[in-house]
Amino acid sequence: MSFSRRHILSVGATGLAAAMATAPKSLAQTQQPVAPAITVNLQGASADKVVLITGATSGIGKTTAEAFASQGAKVFFCGRRENLGAQVEQGIRAMGGEATYRRADVRNAREMQAFVEACVAKYGRLDIAFNNAGIDYPPAPTADTKVEEFDDLMNTNARGVFLGMKYEIPHLLKTGKGVIINMASIGGQRAFPNIIGYGASKAAVIHMTKMAAQEYGTLRINAVSPGTINTPMLDRVKRDWQVTEEQLVAPYPMQRVGQASEVANLVLWLASDAASYISGGQFSVDGGGLG
C-alpha cells in the first residue's frame, strides 16, 4: 500500500487519515503523518460551551440557537419580541436543551452591555458569540432612501455588531480561545443596486470582522455571508420587492433558496475546534458564489 499524491487526492484527507489508521503496522511505524490525525466530529463539539446569540427570536438566529442547544451548548440570546423570545426558550428547553432569553436591542449600548454581562452572570463565562441580529428595508435607489432607514440599518446591522464585539471580547479573552462569528451578507461583498444602507452595513461587518481579528490573535473572529435564505426576512423581501422565489434564485448556480439550517451548519463548524486555524475570514453560504 503506497500513498501516492494521486491516491491522496482520490481518497481526500479524511480518507487518508482512515487509511493510515488501518495501514500495516510496519508502514504506520515508519511513515509519520505530516499533520495530526483529522478528528472532525461536530457531535459534541459545542457541549457545555456558553453561546451568546443576538437576534434569535426568529430565522437564522433561532435555528442556530436550537442547533447549538441540541449539541449540548448553553445558549443565551436576545431579540426585541419578548413573546417570541419566551417561545424559543421554551422550545429549546422542551427538547432537553439549555437556553435563556433576555430582551435586548442591539442598537442600544447600555442594553448590549447588560445583555453580555447577564450571560456571564447566568452561565459563568462566554465561549462563543454569534452577532446575528439584522434588519432590512424595502428597496430604493440612493436619492430616494430615507435617512431614518439608512441610519436604522447602520445602527442595527453594523453598530449592533460593533457593540456586540466590544462587550463580548473582554469575556472571550478570559477563555483563551473565544470565538466570534458576525452576520454579514453577500450584499456586503457585492454592490447590488437599491440597498445602499443594507449593503453598506454588511460591508462594514466584513471589514470590522477582519480588523478585530487583527487585534485579537488569541480569538477567532469570522463573518458569514448568506445568500437568499428561507426566513421571515425573505418573506419580507419577496413582498417588498414584488419578486417570486424563482426570480430571486435565478442568478444562483444552485437555483434554490438556502435553509437557515445550512447557515447554522457553517456557524457551528466555524465555532468548533475543527476551524482552529481560521480567523479574519468571511465565508459565503450562498448556493454557488454570487459574493
Ligand SMILES: NC(=O)c1ccc[n+]([C@@H]2O[C@H](COP(=O)([O-])OP(=O)(O)OC[C@H]3O[C@@H](n4cnc5c(N)ncnc54)[C@H](OP(=O)(O)O)[C@@H]3O)[C@@H](O)[C@H]2O)c1
Ligand atoms: N434571510 C436571508 O436571506 C439573509 C441573507 C443574508 C444575511 N441575512 C442576515 O441574517 C440575519 C438574520 O436574519 P433572518 O433572515 O434570520 O431574518 P429574521 O427572521 O427577520 O431575523 C432577524 C433577527 O434579528 C433580530 N433583530 C432585529 N433587529 C434587532 C434589534 N434592534 N435588536 C435585537 N434583535 C434584533 C430579530 O429579533 P426582534 O425582531 O425580535 O428584535 C430577529 O430575531 C440578519 O442579520 C440578516 O441581515 C439574512
